[in-house]
Amino acid sequence: MKRGRPRTWWMLCFALALSVVAAAPSAAGQSTRVIMQFASVADRDAAFDQLLDRGAAVRVADTEAGPALVAIGSPMLLGADYHATQVSSDADVSVTAIKQPARGTFVRRTGAAENVGLDPSRTGPAVAIIDSGIQPHPDLPLSRIRAFKDFVGSVETPVDQCGHGTHVAGIIAGSGRSSNGVHAGITPTVDIVALRVLGDDCSGSTSDVIDALEWIGVNHARYRIKVVNLSLGHAVLESIFTDPLVQAVERLSRKGVAVVTAAGNRGLNLATNLPGYGGVGTPCNAPSSICVGSLDTFATPGLGDDQVSDASSRGPTRFDLLAKPDLVAPGVDVVSLASPGSRLFREFPDLRVPGANGDPHYFMLSGTSMASPSVAAAAALLLQENHALSVNTLKLALQFTARLVAKADVLTQGAGALNIPGALTLADAINPNVPRGQNWIRHRIIAANVDAYGQRIVWGQRIVYGDRFVRARYAQVHLFRWDDDIVWSYDAIADNIVWGNADEDNIVWGNQGNIVWGNADHIVWGNVEDDNIVWGNDESDNLVWGIDDHIVWGHDDNTVWGNSASDNIVWGNGELRRVWASDVVPGFWDGDTVWGDITRETVDNIVWGQK
Numbered sequence: 001m002k003r004g005r006p007r008t009w010w011m012l013c014f015a016l017a018l019s020v021v022a023a024a025p026s027a028a029g030q031s032t033r034v035i036m037q038f039a040s041v042a043d044r045d046a047a048f049d050q051l052l053d054r055g056a057a058v059r060v061a062d063t064e065a066g067p068a069l070v071a072i073g074s075p076m077l078l079g080a081d082y083h084a085t086q087v088s089s090d091a092d093v094s095v096t097a098i099k100q101p102a103r104g105t106f107v108r109r110t111g112a113a114e115n116v117g118l119d120p121s122r123t124g125p126a127v128a129i130i131d132s133g134i135q136p137h138p139d140l141p142l143s144r145i146r147a148f149k150d151f152v153g154s155v156e157t158p159v160d161q162c163g164h165g166t167h168v169a170g171i172i173a174g175s176g177r178s179s180n181g182v183h184a185g186i187t188p189t190v191d192i193v194a195l196r197v198l199g200d201d202c203s204g205s206t207s208d209v210i211d212a213l214e215w216i217g218v219n220h221a222r223y224r225i226k227v228v229n230l231s232l233g234h235a236v237l238e239s240i241f242t243d244p245l246v247q248a249v250e251r252l253s254r255k256g257v258a259v260v261t262a263a264g265n266r267g268l269n270l271a272t273n274l275p276g277y278g279g280v281g282t283p284c285n286a287p288s289s290i291c292v293g294s295l296d297t298f299a300t301p302g303l304g305d306d307q308v309s310d311a312s313s314r315g316p317t318r319f320d321l322l323a324k325p326d327l328v329a330p331g332v333d334v335v336s337l338a339s340p341g342s343r344l345f346r347e348f349p350d351l352r353v354p355g356a357n358g359d360p361h362y363f364m365l366s367g368t369s370m371a372s373p374s375v376a377a378a379a380a381l382l383l384q385e386n387h388a389l390s391v392n393t394l395k396l397a398l399q400f401t402a403r404l405v406a407k408a409d410v411l412t413q414g415a416g417a418l419n420i421p422g423a424l425t426l427a428d429a430i431n432p433n434v435p436r437g438q439n440w441i442r443h444r445i446i447a448a449n450v451d452a453y454g455q456r457i458v459w460g461q462r463i464v465y466g467d468r469f470v471r472a473r474y475a476q477v478h479l480f481r482w483d484d485d486i487v488w489s490y491d492a493i494a495d496n497i498v499w500g501n502a503d504e505d506n507i508v509w510g511n512q513g514n515i516v517w518g519n520a521d522h523i524v525w526g527n528v529e530d531d532n533i534v535w536g537n538d539e540s541d542n543l544v545w546g547i548d549d550h551i552v553w554g555h556d557d558n559t560v561w562g563n564s565a566s567d568n569i570v571w572g573n574g575e576l577r578r579v580w581a582s583d584v585v586p587g588f589w590d591g592d593t594v595w596g597d598i599t600r601e602t603v604d605n606i607v608w609g610q611k
Helices: 041-053 164-173 206-223 244-254 343-347 368-385 391-400 420-429
Strands: 032-037 057-060 068-073 086-089 092-095 126-131 145-150 192-196 203-205 225-230 258-262 290-296 327-330 334-337 362-365 448-450 456-458 463-465 468-470 497-499 507-509 515-517 533-535 543-545 551-553 559-561 569-572 605-608
Touching: 032 206, 041 057, 041 068, 092 206, 126 164, 126 206, 126 368, 145 206, 164 192, 164 334, 164 362, 164 368, 192 206, 203 206, 206 225, 206 244, 225 368, 244 258, 258 368, 258 391, 290 368, 290 391, 327 368, 343 362, 368 391, 368 420, 391 420, 391 463, 420 448
Parallel strands: 126 192, 126 225, 145 192, 225 258, 258 290, 290 327
Antiparallel strands: 032 068, 032 086, 057 068, 092 203, 334 362, 448 456, 463 468, 497 507, 507 515, 533 543, 543 551, 551 559, 559 569, 569 605
16 A cells, blocks of 8 residues: 555444445344335335235335335335335435545645636536535525425425535535635535435435435426535445436436436455455446546645545446446545534544634545535536536546546546546537537647646546446547437347437447447448457457457457456456456345355456456
């Protein structure tokens, strides 16, 4: 480890970040909560009556996707046949913050809102924060809270008895007034919509989070919500195809609202005390979400010593093996707004940070909970710079301009570390209104910029989406458009990706191994020998991508990526299964436990990069 830093992390005693409780099976006689989805209202109503008659607690929880209900009862009772199309755990969700030994209160300036010449008037989008609520603060007064909705109680005015939501809100939108600007948020002109789904103990239920996402789906235009932050989650319990929380995120993304999520803090394999892969939680595994891991800046302005935090969850996602996180952002020793009287404030007095007048207006926390709102704020800034950007274009701009972190592979850092000035430069250059197939970049871009300290940042030019990873030399953003009508990920039936909405603009990337773009049966991309993609319909279904950065994707579901030991990926259940990923976190392959023993002999294998 750098600087001999000990691998010791203290989980907040109440946080249960990506909790065992969320995934553990119920003991005999214990009550459990489930979310049931139905094909029709009649089926739901019949199940509702049956469950009530048998002694379960039930509430209707219909979503845009169809009829649903939440039921609480014994596992035996809830396991009966009620003609549900899908039954999922209404898992406990919790904050993704951790407490660690503080190293000081250094703040690395972002060089964002104060240096990019943005209009200071508050006419931009609002950021919705689904969390523990919000406590009005001198740095974020009631006048800047556009709306407050309580999903765990009946409170009508903004409140935060946990303290986590207020801290998250300050990272995004705090003015820094109480610290003479030292602890200002990234976008202090944006307004907040606070949705309370976590109670006083900083935990809540999946169904309440889904309710909040559905509420945004109905009200986003009214409150001009374009970005949502979710610094919470639970362990991945099922595939993205059926997970109701993932599906709620996907529905909202398709409405043009960017959903930014925290990767979680399961980056350490507790059995070995070493970093482990596969710990990314839900809803960060949602394909369209912008999943954020935690970067440790070591409290210095220089970039050379940055590294991804040990505790930050790494990919791939459980069950679906998607590449996450999408990028990383500072998440260690982050100072933001305190909520006096809250549980955090009471139980961790050593984390209080005084303001300019000596009063404890601020609080210090670490974790992906603190990294995610930095990216949410950056997304809001990009929309202020170019309000026509789609959700997918936001994601592209944030990834393409990210800075690569040394000694971190793609499943650890995604596309790299957040680079706000670079992302704003790219956002300003994009003209989303040009017809498809034409260059949508307004002017020539140099893929580098200078940060607030005068340090040159070279863009990584990566794109990571689903199980696709595009390297810098191929990520030519002027070749295509990322619109909100792109469905990136898998269709539950056909395994397809559909890109575009016209016959001549479509890509169908499916289980036949083909890409169809227009009338052709394959893509040949580039006009020189080392820039070609050939993905055809031959017997082997192979993709060969360049001479230096080979991909071979064949019958056995294996991918071999790169031609050196540091770049290789072996993924799948074919002949290469003998290569075992010994550093996957416990429980990744085990269907019953999250932190339990693992049987390694009969499961699919993944090795993605070398440490």
